[in-house]
Amino acid sequence: MLTAAEDGDAAAVEKALDDGAGTGARDDRGRTPLLLAALGDHVEAARALVKAGADPDAQDDQDDSAWLVTGVTGSVRMARVLIPAEPDYTLTNRYGGTSLIPAGEHGHVAYVREVLRKTDMEVDHVNRLGWTALLEAVILGDGGRDHQQVVALLLEHGADPELADKEGVTPLEHAEQRGFDRVAALLRDAE
Template identity: 65%
Template sequence: MTTAVDQRLLGAAHTGDVAAVRAALAAGANPEARDPLGRTALLTAALADQVAVAELLVAAGADPDAQDQREDSPWLVTGVTGSVAMMRALLSAGPDFELTNRFGGVSLIPAAERGHVAYVQAVLEETDIDVDHVNRLGWTALLEAVILGDGGRPHTEIVRLLLAAGADPRLADADGVTALQHAERRGFNAIAVLLREAESDPRKGDTP
């Protein structure tokens, strides 16, 4: 049951009122209390990019993996918002990098789709997230960056970062279409060049 002090915590987390969050916690608010949508204060803070609030909640033991009714968690939504500061605030809480959202994706995948270059770079460098994780649509972060991206500079840079991190360019989607084939069909020439070079790299081996 959500108490009045829990409700104050949830509201303050959303607005970024650090003093009110601290007061609510001191008054006994439950860091894992949930709103009607199943969101904890930490998830609310992550959605609103309230980093200082998130740091307080993490110090109070808030769970970075608590999922709401939509299967979002504080950690997972950092890939949606692209907030590197929030990502780093949550790292000390030990998030589960294998936890998936309602599409079966890890945080790297929506970040690649949305063109969050700084986030993609940071999460690849600072965590051991699976660069080739396949979601329920049959897409990796690399495939999603091409299929749902616009072929512009951010998505081109994300493709470069993913390949440099070891993403397999020959992993195809559920229809057997590779990222290179998608890039060629959409006229993403700069991305296609990167993918051709990666596919021809002998270090990738001969097994598709």
């Protein structure tokens, strides 16, 4: 089951399920078949696992889950498969962040749009670093078009442009320090 999910072999996943394999198997890193499928963006394998009742919130030894890794991969197709499984949108990764935070960091525009439209995920969740998705999009982003769009989406959905990091530095101050003029303009307009 684990190998089939990791390889994205949906037919082999379905056969393993038909033969009585459970969805809760774990590899030596604590990853479930659904997490392995999500990591590889193997949508059909994941679909079969979700249909069989796989847990989208089962976390591995690094606190990753199938749902949480969608924020890293930015896979809208995988998110759409997992949303009907009702993942816990408050579940956090090893940094204390929800899936929206790494999506902001990586500039996953389509994913951020989908999650903000289809879930009730808290847009201003603060991770252990003291950063929100908005702060990560500014601090760890490149200021380019994708990160500009992510910042705009987060602001449109209620992200607080004045919510500062642990040192009291606001997203606007970070954008100005990095020379991200367009991002800074978006943040100024939102204040």
